[in-house]
Amino acid sequence: MFESLSQRLSKVFDKLTGRGALSEADVVEALREVRVALLEADVALSVVKDFVARVKDRAVGQDVIRSVTPGQMVVKIVHDELINILGTEGVELNLNAVPPAIILMVGLQGSGKTTTSGKLAVRLKAQKKKVLLASLDVYRPAAQQQLEILARQADVGSLPIIMGEMPVAITKRALEMGRKEGYDVVVLDTAGRLHIDQELMAEVAQVRDVAKPVETLLVVDAMTGQDAVTLAHEFNEKVGVTGIVLTRVDGDARGGAALSMRAVTGRPIKFLGQGEKLDALEVFHPDRLAGRILGMGDVVSLVEKA
Amino acid sequence: AKSSSRLTQGIGDLFTKRKLDDEALEDLQDLLITADLGVAAAGRITARLAKSRFGEDIGPDEVKAALAEEITAILEPVAKPLEPDFSRRPHVVLVVGVNGSGKTTTIGKMAKSFADQGRAVMLAAGDTFRAAAVEQLKVWGDRTGCPVIARDTGADSAALAFDALKEAQAQGADLLFIDTAGRLQNKADLMEELAKVVRVIKKVDETAPHDVLLVLDATVGQNAHSQVEVFKDMVAVSGLVLTKLDGTARGGVLVALAEKFSLPVHAIGIGEKAEDLRAFQAGSFARSLVGLD
Numbered sequence: 001m002f003e004s005l006s007q008r009l010s011k012v013f014d015k016l017t018g019r020g021a022l023s024e025a026d027v028v029e030a031l032r033e034v035r036v037a038l039l040e041a042d043v044a045l046s047v048v049k050d051f052v053a054r055v056k057d058r059a060v061g062q063d064v065i066r067s068v069t070p071g072q073m074v075v076k077i078v079h080d081e082l083i084n085i086l087g088t089e090g091v092e093l094n095l096n097a098v099p100p101a102i103i104l105m106v107g108l109q110g111s112g113k114t115t116t117s118g119k120l121a122v123r124l125k126a127q128k129k130k131v132l133l134a135s136l137d138v139y140r141p142a143a144q145q146q147l148e149i150l151a152r153q154a155d156v157g158s159l160p161i162i163m164g165e166m167p168v169a170i171t172k173r174a175l176e177m178g179r180k181e182g183y184d185v186v187v188l189d190t191a192g193r194l195h196i197d198q199e200l201m202a203e204v205a206q207v208r209d210v211a212k213p214v215e216t217l218l219v220v221d222a223m224t225g226q227d228a229v230t231l232a233h234e235f236n237e238k239v240g241v242t243g244i245v246l247t248r249v250d251g252d253a254r255g256g257a258a259l260s261m262r263a264v265t266g267r268p269i270k271f272l273g274q275g276e277k278l279d280a281l282e283v284f285h286p287d288r289l290a291g292r293i294l295g296m297g298d299v300v301s302l303v304e305k306a
Numbered sequence: 307a308k309s310s311s312r313l314t315q316g317i318g319d320l321f322t323k324r325k326l327d328d329e330a331l332e333d334l335q336d337l338l339i340t341a342d343l344g345v346a347a348a349g350r351i352t353a354r355l356a357k358s359r360f361g362e363d364i365g366p367d368e369v370k371a372a373l374a375e376e377i378t379a380i381l382e383p384v385a386k387p388l389e390p391d392f393s394r395r396p397h398v399v400l401v402v403g404v405n406g407s408g409k410t411t412t413i414g415k416m417a418k419s420f421a422d423q424g425r426a427v428m429l430a431a432g433d434t435f436r437a438a439a440v441e442q443l444k445v446w447g448d449r450t451g452c453p454v455i456a457r458d459t460g461a462d463s464a465a466l467a468f469d470a471l472k473e474a475q476a477q478g479a480d481l482l483f484i485d486t487a488g489r490l491q492n493k494a495d496l497m498e499e500l501a502k503v504v505r506v507i508k509k510v511d512e513t514a515p516h517d518v519l520l521v522l523d524a525t526v527g528q529n530a531h532s533q534v535e536v537f538k539d540m541v542a543v544s545g546l547v548l549t550k551l552d553g554t555a556r557g558g559v560l561v562a563l564a565e566k567f568s569l570p571v572h573a574i575g576i577g578e579k580a581e582d583l584r585a586f587q588a589g590s591f592a593r594s595l596v597g598l599d
């Protein structure tokens with residue numbers, strides 16, 4: 001998804017690497033193009049500004065001026081700073097709780113919560129966990145049926161649907177069934193909601209207080225634009241996010257939202273959704289993603305030479 | 307309204323008794339970028355503003371009004387409501403887009419609006435892929451009192467569309483909405499499948515589909531360009547609907563899309579309920595984009 005950004009940056013740096021010495025003006029020019037490339041990749045403006053400033057601070061230092069191939073050093077600095085934002089390691093799900101461990105899925109409408117719930121069930125089942133899926137989405141037409149079907153496909157437990165029951169009551173019933181029937185993990189799929197919808201944000205906060213989840217995963221579309229910072233900040237503030245799932249990474253969006261959300265929440269990106277099917281979930285590797293942004297092979301070989 | 311408070315604040319902060327100089331213009335461009343206009347479109351619009359107002363002392367409201375005017379001029383030509391020709395019996399509307407953009411909900415909203423006007427509307431559950439997609443459209447059918455033609459999940463969606471159109475003709479429906487499964491535009495096989503739906507519809511009525519609506523989520527950033535490009539190529543998109551404008555995303559990419567593709571924007575979605583659909587109005591969209599209303 002980051003190919004275009006990577007192409008863009010490598011074009012910029014090709015120009016730089018062709019030179020023997022690197023002036024401050026060169027850095028500034030390169031960073032202007034980095035800025036545009038990041039913005040076109042939908043990284044939020046505030047994040048771009050911080051990023052560019054940090055890279056500039058480091059790039060216009062002594063190291064760069066003394067190095068034989070200064071352009072390569074800039075590449076390395078940009079790469080390092082990307083890793084810095086994205087985090088250094090893949091972070092697995094935290095299931096450290098007296099069973100059942102509760103995972104709460106939250107996010108905007110249509111971001112991929114229900115599908116990701118099904119995908120997590122498949123993944124956890126493969127790790128020999130006994131998983132229960134419960135839908136708290138009493139608003140979207142046929143939402144509860146959707147999750148029930150996915151539970152059947154994943155061959156995991158599904159909380160029986162009681163029409164007319166409200167989210168907090170459903171939560172309590174899910175916890176009880178989870179305990180009584182010896183489930184290891186209960187995944188609570190919630191209705192999509194806007195972060196400015198006070199009533200629904202209060203509802204999900206109430207669910208959280210009842211469920212005491214070990215993981216609250218914010219599910220976000222990789223195609224998200226500048227709003228990523230606002231929504232991530234608000235969900236984190238109002239519900240308390242422990243991790244981020246980026247969906248539709250199988251698309252051709254450049255996915256700058258990943259950088260934005262990581263930067264504003266400080267929460268790790270845990271998984272990438274790579275398709276509609278239940279096996280299309282990948283663990284997130286920050287260095288792999290940063291490498292993809294810049295073209296990893298090039299970065300490694302360039303920096304080795306430097 | 308509330309969706310543009312951040313931009314409003316920004317312009318307010320920036321332009322209290324201030325000269326419209328290079329730096330001010332750059333800040334203004336940044337503010338448009340945060341509304342998802344994209345670097346290029348934001349640059350063009352601020353450059354146009356500079357042409358007429360550079361160096362002037364200009365207050366925040368004046369700046370906003372001038373910006374809104376520039377943006378309105380771009381959007382005005384594309385603001386066109388959906389106008390079905392009911393004499394076609396039925397007028398066929400195919401609804402397409404990436405996953406989760408709001409296709410099914412938009413069909414429900416449009417069905418309600420036309421049914422309320424006394425039109426005989428039918429719905430075709432062409433998403434035969436996603437879990438409970440058929441059930442979801444059936445709920446919308448119940449809500450709006452419109453019959454839904456459906457097959458089981460896993461059925462061929464082109465065959466379903468064929469049947470639905472035959473049925474709508476037989477019943478003399480005024481309007482047929484065909485729902486489709488969400489698909490990402492870079493999935494060649496899924497896009498080909500959509501093209502096949504169109505080919506099969508044409509076997510029943512070679513003038514159909516009469517409208518192909520691409521539903522875009524306002525939360526999406528610059529990827530909307532690629533969505534429009536590819537869907538337009540594959541299934542001759544005839545108009546756009548922008549959903550989820552009730553959030554804080556402002557959908558500014560629409561401005562760049564209007565410049566580039568000139569496709570009509572038929573409606574906007576401002577909520578999840580049947581009545582949460584509005585005609586797209588260039589002026590009010592532009593004004594709320596810059597934080598005037």
Ligand SMILES: Nc1nc2c(ncn2[C@@H]2O[C@H](COP(=O)(O)OP(=O)(O)OP(=O)(O)O)[C@@H](O)[C@H]2O)c(=O)[nH]1
Binds near residue numbers: 488
């Ligand atoms: N291509 C692709 N599609 C996805 C992915 N994840 C989810 N989807 C699709 O996105 C659409 C919406 O997914 P849902 O899981 O229903 O989203 P949701 O967040 O539960 O939606 P609401 O409950 O309405 O808020 C469906 O068509 C899914 O098949 C992904 O990683 N890649």
Ligand SMILES: Nc1nc2c(ncn2[C@@H]2O[C@H](COP(=O)(O)OP(=O)(O)OP(=O)(O)O)[C@@H](O)[C@H]2O)c(=O)[nH]1
Binds near residue numbers: 410
């Ligand atoms: N807030 C808000 N939510 C909306 C709007 N339009 C649709 N939604 C919600 O977005 C989610 C996805 O809507 P759908 O109509 O199922 O989207 P779709 O494009 O049919 O999705 P797939 O068929 O899975 O590709 C649902 O939760 C809808 O209620 C809108 O204008 N505003």
Ligand SMILES: [Mg+2]
Binds near residue numbers: 113114115191
């Ligand atoms: Mg859902």
Ligand SMILES: [Mg+2]
Binds near residue numbers: 486488
């Ligand atoms: Mg749908």
